[in-house]
Amino acid sequence: MIRVAINGYGTIGKRVADAVREQPDMEVVGVAKTSPNFEAVRAVEKGYDLYAAIEDRAGKFADADIETAGLVDELVAQSDVVVDATPSGIGAENKAMYDEYETPALYQGGESADVADVSFNARSNYDKARGADHVRVVSCNTTGLSRLLAPLDEEYGVEKARVTLVRRGGDPSQTGRGPINDILPNPITLPSHHGPDVKTIFPEIDIDTLGLKVPATLMHMHSVNVTLETAPDADEVLDLLEGESRIFCIPPEFDIDGTGQLKEYAKDLGRPRGDIWENALWSESITMEGNDFYCFQAIHQESDVVSENVDAIRAVTGSADAEESVQTTNDALGI
Amino acid sequence: MIRVAINGYGTIGKRVADAVREQPDMEVVGVAKTSPNFEAVRAVEKGYDLYAAIEDRAGKFADADIETAGLVDELVAQSDVVVDATPSGIGAENKAMYDEYETPALYQGGESADVADVSFNARSNYDKARGADHVRVVSCNTTGLSRLLAPLDEEYGVEKARVTLVRRGGDPSQTGRGPINDILPNPITLPSHHGPDVKTIFPEIDIDTLGLKVPATLMHMHSVNVTLETAPDADEVLDLLEGESRIFCIPPEFDIDGTGQLKEYAKDLGRPRGDIWENALWSESITMEGNDFYCFQAIHQESDVVSENVDAIRAVTGSADAEESVQTTNDALGI
Incomplete structure (x- = not known):
C-alpha cells in the first residue's frame, strides 16, 4: 500500500x-x-x-x-x-x-x-x-486542454491551437468573488497563462489562449479551435475522442444545454459532491472546417x-x- | 429634410x-x-x-x-x-x-x-x-465584427477569422431571460449565425464563429482571432484601429476591466441612456503572434x-x- x-x-x-x-x-x-x-x-x-x-x-x-x-x-x-x-x-x-x-x-x-x-x-x-x-x-484548465490535445496531436498532428477560456468567476463556495453581471477579459493582455502552461506538457505545441471571467460558478467553458495537419471528418474525430476515458462526449440525446444540466446529470449519477472528473465535450459541437477543428468543452474546476x-x-x-x-x-x- | x-x-x-x-x-x-x-x-x-x-x-x-x-x-x-x-x-x-x-x-x-x-x-x-x-x-454583433474586419481586410488582407462571441443573456430590461449562473454554448452546433451574417457584408471573408451565453446583461464580448495575410506589429494595428471613428480603443490608463466600467464611463460622459455606439476594444489586448491578430472587444447590443x-x-x-x-x-x- x-x-x-x-x-x-x-x-x-x-x-x-x-x-x-x-x-x-x-x-x-x-x-x-x-x-x-x-x-x-x-x-x-x-x-x-x-x-x-x-x-x-x-x-x-x-x-x-x-x-x-x-x-x-x-x-x-x-x-x-x-x-x-x-x-x-x-x-x-x-x-x-x-x-x-x-x-x-x-x-x-x-x-x-x-x-x-x-x-x-x-x-x-x-x-x-x-x-x-x-x-x-x-491546473484544471490545462488538464482539460492536455486531455484534448494529446489524442488530436497523436492522430492528426496539431499545427496550431487557439482557445478562448470562459472561466467561472469563483467556485460555488467562494462567496467573496465576482464578477456580478459582467464579462471580463482576464487577463486583458495575451496570452492568458493557460497557453504557456500547456507548453509545460507539450513544449512543441503552438497555442494561443485568451481568458475571460463571467458570473458563473459551476464549471469553466472552453471554446476550442485546433488547426490540424490533416483534415479528418468530424465523425472520425468524434470516434477518436469517444475512445478517451477522461473525455465525456455528451450525447445529443441527453439534451444538455450547459454546465447546470451537466452538474445535475453528475448528481443524478450519484457522483460524490456532483463531481465531473472528465472533460465534458459537446459531441454536436465537434466541427471541421477544412483543417480547423472546433468544439465546446466544459471543465469542472473542483474535480478534474x-x-x-x-x-x-x-x-x-x-x-x-x-x-x-x-x-x-x-x-x-x-x- | x-x-x-x-x-x-x-x-x-x-x-x-x-x-x-x-x-x-x-x-x-x-x-x-x-x-x-x-x-x-x-x-x-x-x-x-x-x-x-x-x-x-x-x-x-x-x-x-x-x-x-x-x-x-x-x-x-x-x-x-x-x-x-x-x-x-x-x-x-x-x-x-x-x-x-x-x-x-x-x-x-x-x-x-x-x-x-x-x-x-x-x-x-x-x-x-x-x-x-x-x-x-x-445585428449589433455583425456590425461590431464588420467595423473591425473592414480596416483589417483593407490594410492587411484577411486570410481567416475565428471569433468566439460571449453574449449577454438579455438586455437589462429583459427580466425574463437567462441564464443564471451558467455558461451555455449557444448554439451548441457551429457556426453560430454570426459568421454567415458577416458574409452578407463580406461575401469573400472566411470566418468561423462560436456563440455562448452568460449571465450578464450589459454588453456582448468578442474574443477575436484574425489570421492576416501579412504580419504587422501590434502597435501598427493599434494605430490603424485608432483611426476608425466607430472603434473606441480603450486606453490602458483608463483601467477599464470589463463592461460594467465601460458603461460607467459612458454615463460619466453624459451619453444618452449610457449608450456606447462604438466598438469598445481593449488596446492592450491587441496582440500579433505571427500572422495571427487577437483582441477583445465589447459591443453594446442596445446601441451600436x-x-x-x-x-x-x-x-x-x-x-x-x-x-x-x-x-x-x-x-x-x-x-
Whole structure:
C-alpha cells in the first residue's frame, strides 16, 4: 500500500483524500489543515487523522474541540508521498519540508511550474514523473486542454491551437468573488497563462489562449479551435475522442444545454459532491472546417485534477505504468 | 429634410428616433407602437407623434389615456423612409405595407437577410444601399465584427477569422431571460449565425464563429482571432484601429476591466441612456503572434446599430456619400 499524506484539505485536498481512499493500492495516512472549519470537522468524522499544518496555529483546533493527531511534519515523515493541496504559493514554501523528510511531493497547478521537476498530465506525459521528487499536477484548465490535445496531436498532428477560456468567476463556495453581471477579459493582455502552461506538457505545441471571467460558478467553458495537419471528418474525430476515458462526449440525446444540466446529470449519477472528473465535450459541437477543428468543452474546476493526482502518486512511486494506473483510478472512482 | 418614420418604439426604435432627431438633415415624422407602456408615455412626452401599429389594438392607447396621431400606415404614407425596429420576424410581415406606400424601409438584424435587397454596415458597404427599397441593418454583433474586419481586410488582407462571441443573456430590461449562473454554448452546433451574417457584408471573408451565453446583461464580448495575410506589429494595428471613428480603443490608463466600467464611463460622459455606439476594444489586448491578430472587444447590443440606421437613411435616400454621412452622424451624436 502506498502511504499518502494530504497537506491542505480544501476544495482539492478533500477530494483527493476521498479518491485515494477508494484506490486498492493506497491509504490516506492523514490530512493536514491550517484552521478549523466545517471541512476539518468532516475530515475527523470521516475517519481521517487530522494534522495541524502550522505549529503556531495548532491551538485553534483544541479551542474548537477538534482532535488532531500531530503536526504536519510528522505526517510527511511517515508517508510515501505527500499531495500538497494548499493555496497557490504555499506549496513552494512547503517544498523544503518535503525535501527534509525525503518525501516525494505533488503540487497543484496554482504553483509556478518551476516548483517541480515536471508538470504532469496522466494522458500526456505520465512517464516523465516516474521517480521524480517534485511533480506539479497542472491546473484544471490545462488538464482539460492536455486531455484534448494529446489524442488530436497523436492522430492528426496539431499545427496550431487557439482557445478562448470562459472561466467561472469563483467556485460555488467562494462567496467573496465576482464578477456580478459582467464579462471580463482576464487577463486583458495575451496570452492568458493557460497557453504557456500547456507548453509545460507539450513544449512543441503552438497555442494561443485568451481568458475571460463571467458570473458563473459551476464549471469553466472552453471554446476550442485546433488547426490540424490533416483534415479528418468530424465523425472520425468524434470516434477518436469517444475512445478517451477522461473525455465525456455528451450525447445529443441527453439534451444538455450547459454546465447546470451537466452538474445535475453528475448528481443524478450519484457522483460524490456532483463531481465531473472528465472533460465534458459537446459531441454536436465537434466541427471541421477544412483543417480547423472546433468544439465546446466544459471543465469542472473542483474535480478534474483529482484523478490526475491519483495517477501522479503511482507515477512518482513507480508502482504502475500509465495504462494500469489510469485504468485502476477510473475503476475505483467509477469514471 | 428627410422625413423619417420609426415603426417599433422599443430598445432600438426609441434610440434611432432620438438619434434621427439630432441630425441636421432629418426629422421624425412619428413613431409607431403596438401597446401602451412607459415607452409610449415617454414618446408622447418627448413630442413624438405616436401612431398605433396595428389597427385592432388601437383602442388600448385610448384606454391608457395616451394620445395617438393615427395608424401606422398613415405614418408610412407621409414619410420618405421608414425604420422598422419591430421584433424579429415582424419586419418581414410589414414589408408589403412599405411597398404599398412606396416608402423605402430599413430593417434590423433580427430579420433574415432575404427580407432586404442588401445587408448594410456604414463602414463596409454604404454604397450598396444607395437607392435600395429594402435595406437590412445587420445585428449589433455583425456590425461590431464588420467595423473591425473592414480596416483589417483593407490594410492587411484577411486570410481567416475565428471569433468566439460571449453574449449577454438579455438586455437589462429583459427580466425574463437567462441564464443564471451558467455558461451555455449557444448554439451548441457551429457556426453560430454570426459568421454567415458577416458574409452578407463580406461575401469573400472566411470566418468561423462560436456563440455562448452568460449571465450578464450589459454588453456582448468578442474574443477575436484574425489570421492576416501579412504580419504587422501590434502597435501598427493599434494605430490603424485608432483611426476608425466607430472603434473606441480603450486606453490602458483608463483601467477599464470589463463592461460594467465601460458603461460607467459612458454615463460619466453624459451619453444618452449610457449608450456606447462604438466598438469598445481593449488596446492592450491587441496582440500579433505571427500572422495571427487577437483582441477583445465589447459591443453594446442596445446601441451600436443606431448610428448605422442613421447612415442607412442617407444611403437609401442618396442624400450623402459614406464619408459625409458618417461624419454628420458622428458630429450630431458626439461620437
